[in-house]
Amino acid sequence: MSRRVLIGIFESEDAILDVTAEARRRGFTIVDVFAPYAVHGLDKAMGLERSRLPWVCFLLGLTGAGFKVWFEYWTTASDWPINVGGKPWNSLPAFVPITFEVMVLFAGLSTVLAFFGMSRLWPGRKAALLDPRVTNDRFALVLEESDAAFDVGAVERFLREHEAVRVEEREQEVAR
């Protein structure tokens, strides 16, 4: 979907935090904020909901652990039981270490893959950069010109008041 957006470029994390919080308070539609590093509190200023990645991590970890306990039981006690030093077929305590390792492996790798999926990151994807310096030292706030009441001049003034070093208007593809 193509929309008209207004982009403000900022130079410091304090400025981007202030302007983002204020833009949200004034009811502007914040399309996104771009930052060279994670700024503490910016997600709250944008009003983003919490990431659901911990659920992926928890459920896949549980799946990995469950699968591994079953697999160890099946191989050692059912499919081809071998008497090792008279130990019981189902040596549950001895299965704990590998179960733990497989749980961590499943949880870790699946969370990373889920992150790539949710964030639409893949090898060879072309980066849509708002400003060439946004991965270096610049911050960018992207506001959507949502309706006719959106006064470009007033909003530009608002951004400038909050130390925007550059403001520009663009027509662009916006992915949510």
Place this chain on the structure above:
Amino acid sequence: MAEICSPLRLPLIAGRKKPAAVTEDVCRALTRPPSGLWWAAFAAAFALLLLGTAAVSYQIATGVGTWGLNTTVGWAFDITNFVFWVGIGHAGTLISAILFLFRQRWRTSVNRSAEAMTLFAVMCAGIFPVIHTGRPWLAYWLFPYPNFRGSLWINFRSPLAWDCFAISTYFLISATFWYVGLIPDLATVRDRLASTEGGSLRHRLFSIFSLGWNGSYRVWRHYEVLYLLLAGLATPLVISVHTIVSWDFATAVIPGWHATIFPPYFVAGAIFSGIAMVLTLMLVARKAMGLEDYITTRHVDVMCKLLLLTSGIVALAYGTEFFTAFYSGNPYEEFVFLNRAKGPFAWAYWTMVSCNVLVPQLLWFRRVRRSMGVVFVLSLLINVGMWFERFVIIVTSLHRDFLPSSWASYRPTIVEVSTLAGSFGLFFTCFLIFCRILPVIAMGEVKAVLSHGQGNGGEA
């Protein structure tokens, strides 16, 4: 938003830098031609790697008989090296994951290179059990896979099978954690290269591996949570890995190995040796690459305190082992420990005690902690001491067993020594290449702590 300012909070990064300066300082090393010092170090490391490759090829072609092992001392140099290298790796995870959870923000300057060190150390460690199997081309038998021998499955009750899973998982998770941490920095380098050499092979590689990262906060939000989750997973993982390594010994009935103290003792020892190795590398890297503003005397000071702490835990473990041996009233236990301190390998035992317990006591003095030359020498001595710790645990427990008629000694052959040298060659070759092709400092994380202790927020 005003940053809290207190004279007690010293800046983490010296030189009152702006974010662009961080990018510049870190990326400069990637584009300028390597120095003579780098080439000299690379030539030396690569020569050792070739020596090790020759030694490993020879012993694979001939057999494990090329080692100095005998029926009494069935584990010696090889397993010592394995435990040594796994231990080295653990400091990387301590710095990247555990200190992250403890919100030790100074870690940002060293975590990238410490994690790289973890990966290379685990690679070195992995070689040893594989060649120790004697038929390394069948090493995949260590993993359970459907096969035409039954299927005959591996024995999941065996600590050696646990080890195999622990080390593989540790390597994969560490590599993933490292790569995830690299993504924003790869994008930074990509966009910097775009202006100078857009379209070059290097630029294209950075574009591919940075996965189209554009700094969107909708992605950063997930990224922050992902990083926290990986740190939360890596923390128990690193403890489990060296615990399982210690179980390779502790589940055996050999006096000197069969001790419940082993897991914490090994984990503390691993972190102790790993931090010593981080210091060795960092002290060289900061000088050679001009990173004094990022890895300051304060970073060295903090790591020295961690050394002192872990040295204390290791010393306590040595004392506890001795006390338990005597208090148990078990003559075999008593014998093993007296034999360590007074037997034919007493020199190794006392090298271990001097390097791991006595020498680190110097770190109580602030002047020692702030003197880079002294710390460098201490870190080398601790590495020697920790190598000997594993040698002492393995060889002195085995060489005089229950039956005096089967007592034997052990001395490494030239093949074993060359293999150890080769593992150092592999480690340093990888590390030197890493310093040339990837940002050695986590720029994205350092930029976030620039204002720390500077008193005027992000404008520092």
